[in-house]
Amino acid sequence: MRLDRLIEILNNSESINGWKLEETNQKSYELYYIRRDLEMNRAKNIHNIRLTVYKDFDIDGVEYKGSSVTKLHPTMTEEEIIQAINNAAYASQFAKVLYYPLVKPSEEKLEVIESNFKEKPIEEYLSAIVEAIFKVDVYEKGSINSTEIFITKLKTRLVNSCGIDYSSEKYLGTVEFITNWKEEKEEIELFQHIDFGDMDSEKLTQEVKEMLEMSRARAISKSTPALGKHRVILSGESVKQMMEYYYNQSATGYVYEKFSTAKIGESIQGDEIKGDKLSITLKPCLSGSIHSAVFDNDGVILKEVNIIKDGIIKSLWGNQRYSYYLDLKPTGVIRNMEVMCGKKSIKELKKDPYLEVVSFSSFQLDDFTGYFGGEIRLGWYYDGNEIIPVSGGSISGNIKDKHGEMYLSSEKISINEYLGPKHMVINDVTVAGN
């Protein structure tokens, strides 16, 4: 069914007060390699529609908004679609929350998500990605074990009953690869997953090269010693995850649902900050991020917003509903963040003994409790005399106990939706080892 006919049906439906349609068209190509052998190629062409229907009602003088979300398949007949709308309308009377208004159209001109993937058909980038990955697979004792490559062109259209009709187009690249290395002990492996919204062959090559070099280090690593409480340096992905804690704590949804006690004007790093003070800005579009967007799925047009400045919460971010509840102007849901770097270089931060963890089995940070930790796949332990690669054991702690004194490196890193310090130093982190 064409979208205009669907809109006509929705506008004529008497069982609902409002609606929202999110239409996506996805075209993808995928390659799967084992070593350098192409195991399988895949392609897809998929069209999806997600419908939200709304129903406003009043109970004992309190206004409520009911809503229900349903997926409409492109093969549905008109009869099936009308049935699906009626079913969703029926469900919406039971799914009630306090009233909030739907987003109305803005007169602002929508910006365009920039990407150099626009320059030619996406399938033509596959060979460039393959070359960027395999050109550094040149080592005698180590190699790329397996690789998966995905490239997608995604078109999105958002239409609602208030008159919003926005469209955007973006590109999503993903590479997942495993590297192996064999020295005297058993062969080891490391895993890497990279998302990118721009074609940057040089960066991709560098990522693969770094992973191969880290594999070599893991192959000669020793067991992580039981260090008890120790000074720990986090790098890359785990730093990004630590910053996501502050991102989530600053969300109107978290505050309203009481998962967070954040308040504008208060410190998010506790009462006494001895280390670096955090400054975080949300950016709708960030070079290379697959999460860049010019509007969110409610239809809020996204603008840059500074949520934390020098450790103080300047603004909460959130969607239409929760922002309305907290009487705040909705920022919309912005997925990219830029974190201000610290003043000290990593060289300065590494003067005292440390355990630097550069790869975890799976670093976890619990947004509700603040606990973080993970098993160490590769770390560098400096005891004051020498630096040795270590593996095994784990680190654990609670960000709320540590963020009064944490230090950020002046070196910057860009990881998909994150742009900010590459390293973070935290004192007195529990290190379990042998």
Add this chain to the structure above:
Amino acid sequence: MKLAMTSKYLTQQKNVVKELVDRLSKKFEFVSVLGVDTNGKNFRVNRSGTSIEDSMWTERGFLVRVYQNEMYSEYAFNKISVEKLDTIEKEIILKTKVSENVKRSPYVKLIKYPLLEEEEVVGSFIKNKDIETEKLDHQLIVDKLNSIKDNAFKKSDLLVNVIVGFEQVNISKIYISNRKNLEQSYTWGNAVLAPIARKGQENKYFYEGFSSLNPMELLDQLESNYEEVVNKSLALLDAEKVTPGVYDIICEPDITGLIAHEAFGHGVEMDMFVKNRAKAVEYIEKPVASELVTMHDGAASAEDVSSYAFDDEGVLAQDTVVIDRGILKTGISDVISALRLNKKPSGNGKRQSYHRKAYSRMTNTFFDGGKDKLEDMIKSIEFGYLITGMMSGMEDPKNWGIQCVAMMGEEIKDGKLTGKYVSPVIMTGYVPDLLKSISMMSEKVELFGTGVCGKGHKELVKASDGGPYIKARVRLG
């Protein structure tokens, strides 16, 4: 009475799909089409209201696999009709070709696979035909969830939020190839309960999940378990941090399942054998666990969320004994990996969605029960912990490192539970060390199918895991 497939849509499209297979079979040596029509509803209540949405698993579409130039290619789409067959056929021929640029790359070559010789099977597998999603009694479900939430809140002023959820999913699939014509429908349900407690700035929560092939019974399970879950959330407010070290522990069945799944399940997925990513290859027919341990995986090995009749590559469900009394016997496989290894596929080819790739994946993974009583297991420990509350885990099939995170451990001292808790609990170590340290196992086996299983950091599929209570010795941090 013969039950019909739940999806009227797939029933209507079967002839069109057969026509497509026939047409493509003139161009390709092997052709198969997987058709999926899944619908489900997710109900969730918390302090701020109720939401009802289509389940994240809801989808409808098709996946074509073809064999050409000695390799397999796939194409996914979700628009099909008799009128569109010419266009679809042309699109499949075009999109399944490996581009010349990729072929010419000096860095890679094409793998040569043998042609898949399927056995001729025709079958219709309809089980637990449950309430159609759209006929679910929304009022009843929402009232029940809200009542549990409200009752939970009454238990303590320290609760700041209570999340209660219920999900029912109806799955219908067809698999049609040159030699197979299969259809199946089945239903599963999940329910969750997560009270969040706060004291000062300290947030703590305990999470309990329930799964069943008879979803409506889950509402009663929520009702009868919410008090215990609330109490655990509150107990965590006073929990201390575990002192890192090696301890005797008893795992509740959900943690036993987490260990079975993460420690060993991922390591015997045979696509890992093909990639030389699995240490397990070196240990076939060798001891990897205590003699008490027998481990199964298979869609036919238990009745839970991953109990299907055929997998996403048209292979009938099986019950695979992975570890038999401590000895590693075999792995679990998808079709392509089995072809490469010259093995028979085990019915473990699963996809996150009709448009994703099939990998070797776990289904229902569990340890058989033993002969011990829980009270004897507790009595046998001088100092250790009873571990419960599955949070997360991560596999390391190549080097057999293990990372399992649990929400809490209750202290055991001089053979008695003390009521003191530690949280969270990170278990790390070397898989065979952990499995060989298992010294006691209780009788009853319980399965848990609330979570999803990823491969690396993506490809989420439903899987269940579990086992009995086990006593083991591990490093906690």
